[in-house]
Amino acid sequence: MTVKTETEMPVLTYSKSRGIVALITAFMKQRKMGLNDFIQRLATNSYACKHPEVQSILNLSPPQDPELMNANPSPPPSPSQQINLGPSLNPSAKPSDFHFLKVIGKGSFGKVLLARHRADDQFYAVKVLQKKAILKKKEEKHIMSERNVLLKNVKHPFLVGLHYSFQTTDKLYFILDYINGGELFYHLQRERCFLEPRARFYAAEIASALGYLHSLNIVYRDLKPENILLDSQGHIILTDFGLCKENIEPNGTTSTFCGTPEYLAPEVLHKQPYDRTVDWWCLGAVLYEMLYGLPPFYSRNTAEMYDNILNKPLQLKPNISNAARHLLEGLLQKDRTKRLGCTEDFVEIKIHVFFSPINWDDLNAKKITPPFNPNVTGPNDLRHFDPEFTDEPVPSSIGCSPDSALATASIKDGSEAFVGFSYAPSMDSYL
Numbered sequence: 001m002t003v004k005t006e007t008e009m010p011v012l013t014y015s016k017s018r019g020i021v022a023l024i025t026a027f028m029k030q031r032k033m034g035l036n037d038f039i040q041r042l043a044t045n046s047y048a049c050k051h052p053e054v055q056s057i058l059n060l061s062p063p064q065d066p067e068l069m070n071a072n073p074s075p076p077p078s079p080s081q082q083i084n085l086g087p088s089l090n091p092s093a094k095p096s097d098f099h100f101l102k103v104i105g106k107g108s109f110g111k112v113l114l115a116r117h118r119a120d121d122q123f124y125a126v127k128v129l130q131k132k133a134i135l136k137k138k139e140e141k142h143i144m145s146e147r148n149v150l151l152k153n154v155k156h157p158f159l160v161g162l163h164y165s166f167q168t169t170d171k172l173y174f175i176l177d178y179i180n181g182g183e184l185f186y187h188l189q190r191e192r193c194f195l196e197p198r199a200r201f202y203a204a205e206i207a208s209a210l211g212y213l214h215s216l217n218i219v220y221r222d223l224k225p226e227n228i229l230l231d232s233q234g235h236i237i238l239t240d241f242g243l244c245k246e247n248i249e250p251n252g253t254t255s256t257f258c259g260t261p262e263y264l265a266p267e268v269l270h271k272q273p274y275d276r277t278v279d280w281w282c283l284g285a286v287l288y289e290m291l292y293g294l295p296p297f298y299s300r301n302t303a304e305m306y307d308n309i310l311n312k313p314l315q316l317k318p319n320i321s322n323a324a325r326h327l328l329e330g331l332l333q334k335d336r337t338k339r340l341g342c343t344e345d346f347v348e349i350k351i352h353v354f355f356s357p358i359n360w361d362d363l364n365a366k367k368i369t370p371p372f373n374p375n376v377t378g379p380n381d382l383r384h385f386d387p388e389f390t391d392e393p394v395p396s397s398i399g400c401s402p403d404s405a406l407a408t409a410s411i412k413d414g415s416e417a418f419v420g421f422s423y424a425p426s427m428d429s430y431l
Contacts, residue, residue, distance in 0.1 A: 093166040095173065095399045098126060103392045104180075104385050107240075109133045109143075110171070113394060114178060114379070123379040124163065127174035128398055134172075143172065149241040150174070152216050157366055158209040160229070160239040171398075179237045181230030181374035182384025184286075188225055192293045196324060197357075198371040199290040202228075203283065204358045205236035210279045211346030219275070223282035224260050225289065230384075234370030261302055262295040266310050266334045280341035280349065284331025291320055296332055310334070323354040 098115040105112035110129040117124065134140055150162035163175040184202065188194070194202070206228065213220055222240065229237040265281035267273075288296045297308035314332050316325050330340030330352070341348045350360055362368050374384055382390050 093164060093173075093175075095168065095171075098124070098399065100126070100394045100398050101380075102382060102385075103389045103394060104382070105389055106392075108137070109139070111395075111398075113398065114180075114382070116379075123178045125160075125176045125178045127176060129172040129174075131167075131170055131172060146241040147174070149213075149218055150176075152218070156209060156212045157364055158205045158236045158238055159212070160237050176239075177237070178379060179229040179231050179239070180376050180379065180381060180384060181232055181234060183226055184228040184230065184236075184290075185225035186384060186386065187230070187372070188290065188293070194290045195371075196291065196321060199287060199324075200354065200357070201368070201371050202236055202290065203287045204355055204360075204363055206238065206286065207283060207346065207349045207355075208360070208364055209236070209238045210283065211349070214276050214279070214345055220279050220282075222260060222263075223279060223286055224263050225286060228286070230370075230372075230374055232374060232376045233366075234373050235366055261305065262298060264306075264309060265336070267336050269306055269310055275336065276345060277336045277339045277342050280331050280339055281336075283349075284328055287324075288328055288332065291324065292317065296328075321354075323352075323356075327352050327354040 097119065098117055100113045100115045102114045103111050104114050104125065107129075110127065110133070112125055112127045115124050115126045116122070129143065134143055147162075147165060150160075150165075155161065160179065161177045163177075165172070165174050167173065206223070210220055210223070220238070220241070223238075227238065227240045229239055231237050263282045263285045265278045268278060285295050296314060297305055297312055299305040299308060314329060316328060320328075327340070333339040336342060340352070349355070359368070376383065
């Protein structure tokens with residue numbers, strides 16, 4: 001923005017400028033409310049949507065090739081400032097489409113439920129988030145970031161897939177792949193630690209997923225055993241993209257303090273700018289935990305644990321191979337400029353001697369038999385979910401929604417903060 005000098009324009013007093021800003025803000029808010037209401041009403045009219053001129057105006061024509069759609073993703077608009085319906089509006093999806101069977105997970109803003117679609121009997125994991133809770137903690141950017149990252153996942157074998165998303169006046173719904181082999185955290189708790197070949201297999205699939213996200217300029221930032229699932233065959237599925245940071249170029253950095261205490265990299269604790277190597281530190285921490293049963297530098301006292309991460313040398317017991325030792329020393333290097341992966345990213349991980357038994361093409365094609373089979377009998381087999389979740393009754397409000405939830409949603413409900421959240425792969429078929 002160009003700043004003019006006093007000779008170029010009359011001086012505005014502070015009170016006058018405040019008045020002008022307030023007037024413009026009120027005017028724009030009124031216009032935005034009116035336009036949003038008009039577009040929502042127009043887009044929920046199926047006959048109007050099919051008219052070619054309406055599709056042209058609203059850009060509702062579905063892309064023919066989802067891979068082309070994701071080939072050059074444009075930077076996401078600010079959800080609180082932009083009206084961006086595009087191909088993302090899904091006016092027909094609603095909670096009553098599903099029969100909600102069990103609670104299978106919980107988070108800060110809502111629950112994850114096992115649900116069966118009433119029309120085709122397919123099972124999904126439905127993540128239901130409360131808008132009020134998100135807005136109260138000012139986390140709407142993270143939720144929209146999670147949706148954007150899910151949209152960019154072009155069927156990578158080790159990342160959870162999004163089928164579509166929609167919203168009501170008070171809730172957001174992610175319709176996700178249903179994965180019922182259990183959290184890596186759950187299996188680690190039961191077995192304490194894994195043998196090296198099993199840890200190598202999981203670390204390789206996790207590294208492949210992280211490498212793919214990095215290729216899309218996404219830093220994951222929250223790798224931990226609770227966010228790593230096993231599918232019904234025993235393959236890794238990475239989930240929960242709420243802390244992902246988009247648009248981080250190979251040499252780019254960010255500085256937001258976030259993550260889980262046990263897995264925070266030193267540069268994050270120092271509140272220094274950090275880059276994608278933060279994910280390789282986390283991979284090292286998870287591999288260490290798989291081999292030893294606890295995260296590196298762990299202490300029940302969080303302040304002591306932070307001090308350990310920053311200052312304590314890495315200590316490795318002798319019950320692992322030299323290759324595993326060398327990999328952990330490279331990943332858990334406190335100086336990120338010397339950390340394994342700092343120069344060539346995922347390539348450095350792939351060629352490390354620890355992964356020499358891995359054929360990466362076979363790994364990504366899921367041709368390598370997993371070292372552990374969860375042995376689930378079908379979608380209703382919940383043996384690998386924590387009874388703390390599955391014993392909880394399904395809230396009746398989860399499957400309810402007003403008939404015109406989107407059309408009548410107001411800024412007061414927080415709907416404007418989530419414009420563009422709803423997503424479907426095409427306008428004609430939502431499944």
